[in-house]
Amino acid sequence: MICRLTNIKYELAERTLLNIEDLSIHKEDQIGLIGLNGSGKSTLMKMIANETQPTEGVVSSYGTTAYLPQLKPQKDTLSGGEITQEWIQRIFSQDKDLLLLDEPTTHLDQQHIEKLEQKLQQLNKPFLVVSHDRAFLDILCTKIWEIDEEKIKEYSGNYSDYEAQKQEQLLHHEKQYEKYVKKKKQLENALQLKEQKANRATTIPKKVSKSEAKITGSAPYYAKKQKKLYQGAKAIESRIEQLDKVEKIKELPPIKMDLAAPLTAANKHLIRAEQLPGHVGPKHLWKPSTFMVGNGEKIGIIGPNGSGKTTLIRELMTNDEHIQRSPQAKFGYFSQQLEHLDTEKSILRNVKEKSSQDETLIRTVLARLGFFRDDVFKNVAVLSGGERVKVALAKIFVSDVNVLVLDEPTNFLDIAALEALEQLLVEYPGTVLFVSHDRRFVEKVADKLMILHEGNLHVHQGSEQDFWQTLKKADSNEELLKVETQITEVLSRMGFGTSDELEEEFERLVQKKKDLES
Numbered sequence: 001m002i003c004r005l006t007n008i009k010y011e012l013a014e015r016t017l018l019n020i021e022d023l024s025i026h027k028e029d030q031i032g033l034i035g036l037n038g039s040g041k042s043t044l045m046k047m048i049a050n051e052t053q054p055t056e057g058v059v060s061s062y063g064t065t066a067y068l069p070q071l072k073p074q075k076d077t078l079s080g081g082e083i084t085q086e087w088i089q090r091i092f093s094q095d096k097d098l099l100l101l102d103e104p105t106t107h108l109d110q111q112h113i114e115k116l117e118q119k120l121q122q123l124n125k126p127f128l129v130v131s132h133d134r135a136f137l138d139i140l141c142t143k144i145w146e147i148d149e150e151k152i153k154e155y156s157g158n159y160s161d162y163e164a165q166k167q168e169q170l171l172h173h174e175k176q177y178e179k180y181v182k183k184k185k186q187l188e189n190a191l192q193l194k195e196q197k198a199n200r201a202t203t204i205p206k207k208v209s210k211s212e213a214k215i216t217g218s219a220p221y222y223a224k225k226q227k228k229l230y231q232g233a234k235a236i237e238s239r240i241e242q243l244d245k246v247e248k249i250k251e252l253p254p255i256k257m258d259l260a261a262p263l264t265a266a267n268k269h270l271i272r273a274e275q276l277p278g279h280v281g282p283k284h285l286w287k288p289s290t291f292m293v294g295n296g297e298k299i300g301i302i303g304p305n306g307s308g309k310t311t312l313i314r315e316l317m318t319n320d321e322h323i324q325r326s327p328q329a330k331f332g333y334f335s336q337q338l339e340h341l342d343t344e345k346s347i348l349r350n351v352k353e354k355s356s357q358d359e360t361l362i363r364t365v366l367a368r369l370g371f372f373r374d375d376v377f378k379n380v381a382v383l384s385g386g387e388r389v390k391v392a393l394a395k396i397f398v399s400d401v402n403v404l405v406l407d408e409p410t411n412f413l414d415i416a417a418l419e420a421l422e423q424l425l426v427e428y429p430g431t432v433l434f435v436s437h438d439r440r441f442v443e444k445v446a447d448k449l450m451i452l453h454e455g456n457l458h459v460h461q462g463s464e465q466d467f468w469q470t471l472k473k474a475d476s477n478e479e480l481l482k483v484e485t486q487i488t489e490v491l492s493r494m495g496f497g498t499s500d501e502l503e504e505e506f507e508r509l510v511q512k513k514k515d516l517e518s
Contacts, residue, residue, distance in 0.1 A: 401430070
């Protein structure tokens with residue numbers, strides 16, 4: 001055992017954030033920690049790292065810990081990705097027993113995420129990691145901890161295993177709910193019949209004559225019968241009350257959105273780039289490129305840090321020399337700065353501000369992102385970073401635009417919000433251009449990719465995996481052509497007389513050709 005948490009309570013502003021009876025981390029554990037924004041993931045990390053004390057309970061440590069915080073001090077000279085890399089190198093150089101990693105993939109491009117995955121696999125040390133990168137959690141984790149309503153639930157396996165277990169729980173809950181509804185309906189029908197019989201018990205039966213009823217009196221018999229029926233009804237009522245109530249699973253309403261600024265069917269191409277150069281000052285990012293963005297396309301922009309992804313989306317909105325934009329195109333731009341939020345106003349007022357959509361649809365979008373009922377009246381000032389990102393995304397989503405341009409929209413979102421955003425963007429009737437390093441997100445939302453790779457801008461219709469396979473095949477074909485040329489050269493030299501060196505070179509090239517062909 002590396003760490004144990006016993007009878008932990010953590011309270012914040014008169015609210016219990018965490019309530020843990022007994023939880024431990026062992027030497028073989030590689031744990032992914034998930035939960036909604038504001039559920040206490042970073043707080044739990046800080047408690048284990050001894051940077052925050054619980055309100056009640058004991059955190060026992062049986063080894064040394066290295067802690068990578070979610071919010072890292074900024075440096076003017078370094079990008080977000082470079083700061084994260086610097087922290088990761090520092091953590092690995094400490095040689096501690098337990099690694100605590102809070103959002104270690106934030107601002108990292110795919111190449112550096114894969115390097116981090118390899119490093120963690122090679123180290124083979126226990127770790128607790130907070131991440132919204134589901135592919136990352138799938139590759140590395142052997143357990144998932146989910147914070148849900150103050151408690152921590154443990155699931156064995158990686159994130160996909162967790163999803164399967166949650167789905168199984170959901171199906172079981174649905175069956176239990178159907179069973180509960182059926183039983184309650186049966187009892188309610190039986191109760192209704194009893195009450196009807198009790199109400200009819202005052203009438204004189206056909207077998208008793210009116211004269212006989214006058215002599216003997218019918219009241220005692222019927223009063224006794226009616227009392228018995230009412231007792232039966234009361235017993236059924238009691239059984240209904242004693243049923244274990246099963247709540248219906250909350251189903252979020254569908255989004256049926258009409259664009260406030262619809263495009264005519266004839267307007268097929270929204271944006272046309274003609275030999276668009278990629279440079280920032282003297283630095284060249286990509287060679288001049290020609291491409292088009294069609295109406296309704298969902299385009300993912302990917303590439304390493306510093307390759308020009310943010311530059312590209314800004315060029316598409318502002319460059320008038322090399323870009324032709326449809327006069328009907330109206331852009332909504334999301335960046336991590338969140339400068340278009342007014343912290344003194346409520347969530348609902350912020351989101352409604354520049355939207356002609358009705359309030360029902362706006363509140364439906366907010367519900368999808370986790371803001372239910374009275375939540376929408378909270379001031380933005382009291383929200384966490386992740387919650388503010390959700391408000392900013394909702395505001396742009398319902399604004400009077402038809403082209404969403406999103407720069408790293410997935411940073412700081414919890415997985416539930418991330419999956420909700422995926423669905424919103426898939427259902428969105430307009431055009432979407434987005435930058436993201438989240439592999440699963442890109443895979444689910446994009447139907448087309450713009451890939452910045454080694455100074456070139458590639459436009460690819462299909463998955464990222466297909467692109468790399470195509471590129472690898474093209475590289476192999478180029479290499480094969482080179483080897484075949486070298487073989488021809490060696491054969492021509494051998495025509496003037498052979499030697500051991502030429503024979504060896506010939507055999508080496510023939511073998512290389514076979515390897516490339518296979």
